[in-house]
Amino acid sequence: MEDYYSDFRRPPKNRRGLLLPLLDGAMTLLMMLVIIAGAITLFVPFLSPHRMWFFAALGLVAPVTYIATLILTLYWIIRWRWIRAGIMLGLAVVGFAYVSLFYRPEIGREYGEQSYRNAFKVMTYNLRWFYNDEGQSSVNEVMDLIEAADPDIICLQEYNPRLADRSDRVGLLYQRYQCKFFGKAVDEADSVDFVPMCIFSKYKILRSGEVLSPRTSVWVDINLDGDTVRVFNNHLMSTAIKSADNDYLTNHLFQKDTAREERVKSIFRRFSDNSILRARQVDTIAGVIARSPRRRIVCGDFNDTPMSYAYHTMSDDLSDAFSDCGSGYSHTYRGFFNTLRIDYILRSDDFETLSYEVPDSVTASDHLPVVVRLRKTKTNN
Numbered sequence: 001m002e003d004y005y006s007d008f009r010r011p012p013k014n015r016r017g018l019l020l021p022l023l024d025g026a027m028t029l030l031m032m033l034v035i036i037a038g039a040i041t042l043f044v045p046f047l048s049p050h051r052m053w054f055f056a057a058l059g060l061v062a063p064v065t066y067i068a069t070l071i072l073t074l075y076w077i078i079r080w081r082w083i084r085a086g087i088m089l090g091l092a093v094v095g096f097a098y099v100s101l102f103y104r105p106e107i108g109r110e111y112g113e114q115s116y117r118n119a120f121k122v123m124t125y126n127l128r129w130f131y132n133d134e135g136q137s138s139v140n141e142v143m144d145l146i147e148a149a150d151p152d153i154i155c156l157q158e159y160n161p162r163l164a165d166r167s168d169r170v171g172l173l174y175q176r177y178q179c180k181f182f183g184k185a186v187d188e189a190d191s192v193d194f195v196p197m198c199i200f201s202k203y204k205i206l207r208s209g210e211v212l213s214p215r216t217s218v219w220v221d222i223n224l225d226g227d228t229v230r231v232f233n234n235h236l237m238s239t240a241i242k243s244a245d246n247d248y249l250t251n252h253l254f255q256k257d258t259a260r261e262e263r264v265k266s267i268f269r270r271f272s273d274n275s276i277l278r279a280r281q282v283d284t285i286a287g288v289i290a291r292s293p294r295r296r297i298v299c300g301d302f303n304d305t306p307m308s309y310a311y312h313t314m315s316d317d318l319s320d321a322f323s324d325c326g327s328g329y330s331h332t333y334r335g336f337f338n339t340l341r342i343d344y345i346l347r348s349d350d351f352e353t354l355s356y357e358v359p360d361s362v363t364a365s366d367h368l369p370v371v372v373r374l375r376k377t378k379t380n381n
Contacts, residue, residue, distance in 0.1 A: 027075055031084065034068045040064055040093050042098075048283075049275040056275045059307035063102050063329075063339065066095050081166060095241020096358040101306035102341070103170035104326045119354050119375040120224070122345055124299035126235070126367035129160040138364035143169040145362055149371050153222070154200040155233035155299035161195050178205045182233075188312035199233050217285045221294065230292050234285060234300030236310060239271055241354065278303060282313045297374070298346040301367065318346040321372040324353035332358055333370045345372045352377050354377060 024141040037058060044059045058065075069092045076085035123146070133137040146154065154177070161181075164170045177200035184195060196215040199205075211217035217234045289298060298318060304310040306320070322330055322341070332343035345352065355373040362368055 023072040023119050023322075026078065027072065030068070031072050031076075031088065031156040034072060035087070035091060037061070037065050037253060038095060039070055041307060042094065044123065044307055045309055048309050049279045050271075055227050056304075056308060057271065059305050060336075062098070062307040066092070066099070069095065078146070088342050098307065100323045101320070101331045102218060104323065106327050109264075112252075116354055116375075118225075118374060119373045120153070121149065121173075121371060121373050122153045122155070122231075122297060122299065123149060123369055123371045124157075124233070124301075124343055124345055125369040126157040126301040126343065126365060127159055128365040128367065129158050130163040130364075131160075131363055133366075134369070137163050137166075138172065139167045141362070141364040143167065143173070145359065145369060146173065149359075149369075151371060152202045153231060153297070154199070155231065156198050157196065157233070157235040157301050159195045159198045163372050165299075173200070177202055180205055180208050180220050182208075182210065182218045187278065197233050197235060199231060201231070211285050211288045212281060216281055217288075217300075223377070224295075227295060228326075229295045229297060230283075231348055232296065232298045232300070234298065234302065236281050236301045236303045237274045238300065239274055249309060264322075275304075282310045284368070286313045289314070295350050295376070296346075296348040297351070299344070299370075301343050303342050305342060311344070318348060321345045321347065321353045321356045321370075321374075326356045330356075330358055331360075332370060334363070334366050334368060343367055343370050347372075347374055349376070350376065 017068050022302070038234065039057045040055055041062050044055050044062075045057050049056045068330045070086055071089040073092055075083055075084075076088060117375065125142075125145075127138070127142060130137055130139050132141065159181070180199050180201075182197040194324045197210075197218050199220050201220065201222050203224050206221040206223055208230065210221040211219065211232070214235075217232065219230055220233045221228050221230050289296060295313065297316065298314065302308075302314060321344075330341050331338045333340040345356075353372060354375055357371045358368050359371070360368060
């Protein structure tokens with residue numbers, strides 16, 4: 001028996017004794033970083049990028065920060081470090097108020113067609129000019145989606161009539177909906193006029209207007225069963241992070257790039273400049289929305305996450321359809337590891353949200369469509 005165990009060697013006691021203190025030290029350092037990032041993230045929605053643009057970047061990683069907070073809380077509980085566990089638990093409790101912006105469980109939800117009586121559907125979708133990932137026309141795929149969802153109101157961004165009008169199916173769409181197109185943009189390659197924004201409605205369109213420009217924020221008033229409803233369609237300033245930048249960051253190409261310093265600086269500079277411009281747009285648009293005397297539905301591509309100044313300002317006195325009745329973790333942008341929800345449908349409190357859906361199998365654009373079912377709750381005075 002002694003010969004059998006002769007080759008067994010126990011690890012030195014000092015090595016075993018050092019392992020946990022080293023791990024605790026590393027987790028303590030991580031805890032300090034998470035506390036700083038988590039505390040700042042809580043203030044990001046209230047801080048305009050005009051003042052501190054870098055804080056806006058923390059909003060992109062808010063879910064990761066919160067998950068790290070939960071993991072650290074569990075770690076310190078296991079290690080019986082109650083003061084540290086209490087600090088992390090306190091941060092987790094404060095941040096819990098924002099969880100519904102990113103994740104919503106299905107507990108206690110109700111289903112059934114009876115709850116959908118007198119309801120109508122709203123869709124918002126950034127089409128990327130009707131080009132799919134291969135640079136080919138995605139008109140038919142978009143038409144398949146619209147026909148399957150059968151929305152009553154559709155807010156589209158980056159609409160390309162040159163490709164759309166080649167399809168007979170789009171002609172049938174024009175027959176089913178009243179349409180309002182806003183503005184024109186010139187394609188530099190072949191000088192074709194594009195329509196940046198448009199709204200389709202099965203209900204009568206009474207009037208329309210622009211908040212900033214036909215590329216940024218527009219609206220229509222529709223007659224919804226005798227009530228006038230103002231529908232806003234928005235496309236806020238993008239982050240200017242291109243698909244090549246996305247690949248550069250998510251695929252870790254910067255590790256092999258000798259010029260990575262300049263490339264990364266360029267990405268952050270564009271992110272900074274456009275965050276400031278987007279904040280200026282939002283300040284104007286939100287003021288117009290707030291002064292609207294009618295029922296309001298606010299749709300569009302905000303190009304920012306729920307933990308951002310843009311979202312916080314736009315959603316003031318409005319409810320987010322996802323927070324009302326979304327399910328699980330929702331993303332609407334097909335990039336950056338499918339973590340970003342930047343397309344929204346918001347509603348005033350004289351509507352209720354009955355369902356929220358993001359068809360995640362759609363590849364017609366770099367964005368995903370958002371489809372929401374709403375119903376009026378009371379009559380305006």
